[in-house]
Amino acid sequence: MQKELGMKRVGNVRKRPLFTTRDLTIIGMLSGITILLGVTGYGFIPLPMMKATILHVPVIIGALVAGPRVGAMVGFIFGCFSIFQAVTAPVLLSFAFLNPLISILPRVFIGIGAYYIYKWVLAAIHKETVSLAIAGIAGSMINTVGVMGGIYIIYAKDFAQVREIPLDNVINIILGICVFNGIPEAIISAVITVPVIAVLKKAVKNK
Helix, strand or coil: CCCCCCCCCEECCEECCCCCCCCCHHHHHHHHHEEEHHHHHCCCCEEECEECCCCCHHHHHHHHHHHHHHHHHHHHHHHHHHHHHHHHHHCHHHHHHHCHHCCCHHHHHHHHHHHHHHHHHHHHCCHHHHHHHHHHHHHHHEEEHHHHHHHHHHHHHHHHHHHHHHHHHHHHHHHHHHCCCCCHHHHHHHHHHHHHHHHHHHHHCCC
């Protein structure tokens, strides 16, 4: 449909809209899932020493199903939700998540990074399942390293003050979080991403 979502004809060339109806449906559905997981607490999986988050997984799924623009948009909404949480339910480090460079920018890059890593790995090894798993791991690590790296670069002194630790110890704490939180989250991300994408692709194929 020419008029769908603002599609315009320039001369004899149709200008494709930024997002199709299908894209917007996927963005709305996955963003809703992200918010639901965050509000209900189901987006946090208890482990022996920590809670692993899976709020970034819908961003990865959106990118792998519908492309990097969709993934980036779901990530943007995820980031906005992080700001909302920092305002309405503040915790020790919420001050950092009021900054879009911490809460939004890394989340936008989750989908973009996961998509292109998936494409690159698939082209190199031609194994769908492995490529999806690596994309899931990569997307999760982009989230962890992007957020924690940003906190260290911008808020190292504030981090030390609120945690009541010497400034020199901040890097060790940040690296510890990246390892002990990031690795389990990356594994869980891959475990969820592979079967979900397989089911979605099968459903689309059978339509």
